[in-house]
Amino acid sequence: MTATIAAAPPEFLARCRALLGEAHVLTAADMAPFLTDWRGRFTGKAAAVMRPATVRQVADVVRACAQWRVAIVPQGGNTGLVLGSVPDAGGRAIVLSLARLNAVRAVDAVNRTMTVDAGCILQHVQEAAAAQDCLFPLSLAAEGSCTIGGNLATNAGGTAVLRYGNTRELCLGLEVVTPQGDIWSGLRGLRKDNTGYDLRDLFIGAEGTLGIITGAVLKLYPQPKASIAALAALPSPTHALRLLNLMQDRCGSSLTGFELMSRYCLELVAQHFPQLPKPFTAPHPQYVLLELSSSESERHAVDLLENAIGAALEQGVIDDAVVATSVAQSRGLWQLREHIPLAQAADGKNIKHDISLPVSRIADFIAATDPLLAQAYPGCRLVCFGHLGDGNLHYNVAPPAGMANDDFLANQEAVNRVVHDSVNAFGGSISAEHGIGVLKREELTRYKSAVELNMMRAIKAALDPLGIMNPGKIL
Numbered sequence: 001m002t003a004t005i006a007a008a009p010p011e012f013l014a015r016c017r018a019l020l021g022e023a024h025v026l027t028a029a030d031m032a033p034f035l036t037d038w039r040g041r042f043t044g045k046a047a048a049v050m051r052p053a054t055v056r057q058v059a060d061v062v063r064a065c066a067q068w069r070v071a072i073v074p075q076g077g078n079t080g081l082v083l084g085s086v087p088d089a090g091g092r093a094i095v096l097s098l099a100r101l102n103a104v105r106a107v108d109a110v111n112r113t114m115t116v117d118a119g120c121i122l123q124h125v126q127e128a129a130a131a132q133d134c135l136f137p138l139s140l141a142a143e144g145s146c147t148i149g150g151n152l153a154t155n156a157g158g159t160a161v162l163r164y165g166n167t168r169e170l171c172l173g174l175e176v177v178t179p180q181g182d183i184w185s186g187l188r189g190l191r192k193d194n195t196g197y198d199l200r201d202l203f204i205g206a207e208g209t210l211g212i213i214t215g216a217v218l219k220l221y222p223q224p225k226a227s228i229a230a231l232a233a234l235p236s237p238t239h240a241l242r243l244l245n246l247m248q249d250r251c252g253s254s255l256t257g258f259e260l261m262s263r264y265c266l267e268l269v270a271q272h273f274p275q276l277p278k279p280f281t282a283p284h285p286q287y288v289l290l291e292l293s294s295s296e297s298e299r300h301a302v303d304l305l306e307n308a309i310g311a312a313l314e315q316g317v318i319d320d321a322v323v324a325t326s327v328a329q330s331r332g333l334w335q336l337r338e339h340i341p342l343a344q345a346a347d348g349k350n351i352k353h354d355i356s357l358p359v360s361r362i363a364d365f366i367a368a369t370d371p372l373l374a375q376a377y378p379g380c381r382l383v384c385f386g387h388l389g390d391g392n393l394h395y396n397v398a399p400p401a402g403m404a405n406d407d408f409l410a411n412q413e414a415v416n417r418v419v420h421d422s423v424n425a426f427g428g429s430i431s432a433e434h435g436i437g438v439l440k441r442e443e444l445t446r447y448k449s450a451v452e453l454n455m456m457r458a459i460k461a462a463l464d465p466l467g468i469m470n471p472g473k474i475l
Contacts, residue, residue, distance in 0.1 A: 005471060006069040007092050008047035016050055016094075019060045024051040024100075034095045037086045038079045038142075045091035046073070053100040055175065055183060055214045061096060062212065063181030071468045072096050074208035076119065076150030079142040081354070082437030084207045084473050085150065093471070098149050101214060104128045112220040113172060113189040118149025118213045125218070134220040137164040137256075141341060149213045155205035157433030159337075162389030163256040163293070164221070166433065168204045175215035176203050179464040189217045202459065207435050208470040210463045226298035227256065228305050229291045229330035230323040232312065233284035237363035240288050240388055242317045244359070247290060250308045254301075257291035258389035259337050260362075265385045268343040269336055276339060277332045279322040288318075288388070289337050291330070298327065340385050349405040350383060350398040351415045355423045356432035359391045366393075369422040373397060376418060377411065392432040395419060420447065436474045444474070 017025045026034075026049040036043040047070065052058045065072050071093035075085045087093045101119035108114070109132050116125055122143040129136040138151060140158035150156075151167045152174070164170060173188040186200055203211055234240050240260050247255050263283050269276060294301035305323055312318045324330040344350055357365050366384065373380055379400030386393040397415050399408035420430045424447050436444055445453065453475075460467075460475060 005071045005092055005468065008070045008094060009068060012064060012068040012070060013048055015064050016048065016061055020050060020052055020057055026051065034075060034078065034097060035086060037083050039081065042083055042086065044087035044089055046087045046093055046095050047091060049095045049097060051097050051100050055177065058212060058214055059177045059181045059183050062177050062179065065094065065468055066180055066466060069466060069468065070094060071471050073470055074098065074212045076147030077121065077142065077145045079146040080150065080154065080437060081434045082439040084435050084437030088472055096212065098147065105215065107132050108189060109134060111189050114218045114220055115187055115215065116148055116218060117215055118147060120148045122146050122148060122151060129220050130223065133223050135223045136218060136220055138167055138170055141338060148216055152204050152213050152216060153207050154435040155433070157387065157392060159257050159259065159387060161387055162258055163253060168201065170219050171200065171204060171216050172219060173217035174200045174203055174213055176211040176213055178211045179466065179469050187215055187217050207437060207473050209460060209474050210469060222295060224293035224295055226301045226327060227291055227293045227330060228298065228301040228324050229289060229333045230305055230309055230321055231279050231333050232288045232290065232309065232318040233280055233320040234286045234288060234318050237286060237366050239317055240286055241359070241363055243288055243312055244389060246312055246317060247308055250311065251292055251304055254292045254294060254304060255290065256293045257289065259289040259385065260388040261287045261289065261337060261340065261385040262382065264381055265340050265383055266336060268347055268383065269339045272343040272346040273339050276335050280320060284319060289333060344383055344396065347398065349409055350396045351409065351412050353395040353419050354432050354434040355393050355395055355428055355430060356391045357393065357423065357426050357428035361426045362388060362391065362393065365422060365426045369419060372418050372422065416443065438473060441474060
């Protein structure tokens with residue numbers, strides 16, 4: 001698919017400057033912020049960075065790219081974790097930044113929808129919804145810098161998937177610029193539209209390989225009156241699954257968050273962020289941070305949570321628990337979960353895995369895979385945490401104490417094989433919410449069937465016959 005990709009000639013760049021203005025076609029040193037991935041692992045090269053301000057300008061640039069056979073790397077907030085939003089080392093592609101397409105186009109509070117540009121920062125969308133006394137529930141660590149277009153392109157998850165679903169479930173319609181430079185306007189705020197192929201779902205999760213998302217109609221929800229958290233201490237992941245069942249039985253859809261964290265996760269947070277709360281005097285093997293949202297009142301949420309936690313203690317499902325009695329205390333408990341990635345970064349490099357499993361098999365996966373890694377890499381430390389309620393684990397492997405980071409990272413391929421083979425054996429997926437990008441492209445061929453891969457290649461060839469859309473990503 002990359003055979004037709006050409007270097008960007010001077011006349012192409014001149015055409016783009018005429019379309020966008022000199023200031024918005026970046027070259028040389030001005031491109032630097034757009035070329036390195038968020039974790040600082042890779043810096044690519046590009047012919048230029050294009051910064052269109054309108055959907056029409058996006059379409060015009062794409063038409064020019066198709067004419068001159070120039071590859072396009074769409075980019076939102078560049079917070080991706082699999083090298084999907086940065087160019088390769090060839091220097092032939094352009095980066096097409098959507099950052100200037102950042103308007104909230106409309107809010108329909110009665111239909112509970114919001115129409116936004118793809119370059120809108122997620123946090124700004126949340127705030128715009130709140131200003132209308134509505135909730136846009138997508139929430140993740142990078143929400144202050146990631147964009148809606150990127151969230152859709154990777155089908156981002158986050159902490160509220162248990163109640164509201166992934167980004168795919170939060171989107172009703174899309175606007176997309178095709179690889180030919182046409183504009184498909186599917187910005188329909190309909191919850192039912194049974195008129196043929198679901199084109200929307202082709203582009204969500206496609207990581208910019210089929211077209212460029214420029215706008216979206218998002219679902220809004222009633223703003224909860226209160227959200228209250230609790231931190232439970234447990235003997236094992238098996239007990240965490242029992243707690244999940246108990247909470248779902250007692251609290252139903254009020255349960256909006258259910259996060260598993262191993263003992264080592266909170267030890268890392270305590271080591272690097274000693275100012276954060278320390279809810280328990282003694283350590284426990286596992287912890288669960290859970291959250292309830294109430295449409296009635298803060299008192300209702302606290303009572304519901306306290307009663308459920310009391311039942312869990314009586315039944316021996318949990319060993320101990322701390323229940324927040326206010327929104328402020330809830331925020332403090334959530335900081336423990338949110339600081340795990342920051343603590344990992346402060347501690348050094350590690351080998352990350354974003355995996356999903358059937359919820360019922362998570363405890364068995366951990367019990368089977370932890371010993372395999374311990375045997376192969378004695379002393380390695382497992383930073384296991386994630387969204388247990390929807391089956392998504394961040395199963396990260398840190399070096400043994402005293403071992404140089406780079407020495408351990410040399411084992412990344414072998415560590416991946418242990419983890420991903422086990423994931424596959426338990427009926428899981430090697431990517432839950434981060435996407436495939438470049439980092440997992442070869443892994444995909446190992447675990448996807450030939451039938452699936454051939455269908456994906458057929459879709460890519462049909463929509464992007466020139467192969468100019470984010471080449472080298474996913475396939």
